[in-house]
Amino acid sequence: MAVKKAAPAKTTRKTQASKFSKETYIKWYKDMLMIRRFEEKISQLYIQQKFGGFLHVYIGQEAIAAGTVSACKKGDKHITAYRDHGHPIALGTDPKNLMAELYGKATGCSKGKGGSMHFFDKERGFYGGHGIVGAQIPMGAGIAFAEQYNETGNVCFCSFGDGAARQGALHETFNMAMVWKLPVIFIIENNNYAMGTSVERTTNVTDMSKMGDSYEMPSFVVDGMKPEAVHEAIEEAAERARKGNGPTLLDIRTYRYKGHSMSDPQKYRSKDEVSEWQDKDPIDHVLSVIKEKKYMTQKQIDTVEAETKQTVLDAVKFAEDSPFPDKEELYNDVYQQKDYPYIKEYLA
């Protein structure tokens, strides 16, 4: 298990690569590569103004989604912030529907009503994509509450940023989640920055795993650049939750290579810092294991790369060919009530 409250530099731990199968490595590789290629493409498309809105990419953080999804079970729920492209891709949502959502098309995963920040895929247990920083912390605990209430044995993985961890809702939620022993795993995707504000500038306690201490919540620091470490930490935390022993806090140390959103000049950090983290790239890491263990031939690796790129291109074509929502859709999905009497006279 991860070391409790290790200092940031000491989070790397010996992962037992042997524990994970060839299939798991290949799945991690494919999932992370899909996230990366998808987001590289959408960054280009965004610059070309193919679609609007905010766009926050997950590049650099892929091991968290990959390691969480490989460790979770069917029926588990996932909720995260607006940096939400990675989770549904790892959960298996068709990139076509995700791409179409960016374009605001009717075929999008949220019917073009959510955009980049509000991806949803209920069927795969993905409960969004949420744009209000930290709002998903209590919601995630509530999703877990329903699982506990219905005695399903499922858990909720609730991800949020280091910046979101400064919201008061976190403390209220940690407290109740511990009193009620909710089956929720709180995951800080700690990329060290909230927009341009570093962790050190917003807190006296830079070791974020300590945030669980006031609630006696089991809390661990995890190396977020290694899907093995994430998987192990997630599996152990989920096990604890499934047994009725309540929540866990995972301070998963990661890094976003790109700016906060597409309009971030990144004056707050050095190029050296970025490249130091890129040296620990999770995709490179997994690929090196795959090569070392001969899990795939170079030809197979090349094929995966080519297929991934093609899937992304197909998704772009699908999105561009898809229709926008009908105008009537403005009045659909606001209420479950089908005949809700909207005030429409201003249109006349």
Place this chain on the structure above:
Amino acid sequence: MKTVQYREALREAMSEEMRTDSSVFLLGEEVAEYNGAYKVSQGMLDEFGAKRVIDTPIAELGFTGIAVGAAMNGLRPIVEFMTWNFAILAADQIINSAAKMLQMSGGQIGCPIVFRGGNGTAGQLGATHSQSFEAFYAHVPGLKVVTPSTPYDAKGLLKAAIRDNDPVLVLESEKMYGDKGEIPEGEYIIPIGVADIKRKGTDVTVVSFGKIIKEAHKAAEALEKEGISVEIIDLRSVRPIDYGTVVNSVKKTNRCVVVEESWPIASIASEIAYHVQNYAFDYLDAPVKRVMQSDTPFPFSPPLMAEALPNVARIIAAIKATMYK
């Protein structure tokens, strides 16, 4: 029929629905062991147990967010706010989460949840404890807002709210929990969004809702002795609003007064006045009048309180003004 208090009517609504639907549960501050700050949930812990009648810490944002998450995942929570003043701390989860979840998820994830508690002034509680939230929440698409003014309405509307698949806010009043009224022995539901003509009349239409409608009734009785016939429409729901009932009544009486226990700007009264002028302009014999709370934070000192609130004399004066008397 039987006579019950407003709080008992609310309790019956919750208990009946909890007996028939195991996904319904109640949470809030002091709702379980203390039997409710205003004894609305008295005895419910005994009947339903701690799994379904849940005491929370004083953490409105947190427990509301947890309830919203539970509703997203298939349960039907009833969140009791000790009063709506404190729900301001949870406004993010009500307005940003509950109201928008269905739309932003493209219809995948709804939020069947009830938020309820005391609303409006309730004596000498000072400005922070004396606010009305009808107009605040009526403003927000995705929510429904009901304002029961009698025990009968309280039970029927709360049952409708619990069965509704959309988020519904029930604005009650600490001052009404002890009110008595008749309700049927058996089950009944009052549909959300349908106004109720509480008193038939021919000379002027008074539109109101919630606790302050009682002052309108007193004014109507006094005016009856002077030969003025007042029709009182209880909106019952301020989102959606049953404009049709209001407009039809005004077409008959040609006069309209709105009585609201809240601040004037962007109020339900301004909304009603707009619709009446737009849809019954040619029928109006006088401008629409309104009787509101003072445009100030609510005061503490009794004479100032009296000065701040809508009252019978002001309602009578407004009605007479529409009749040029």
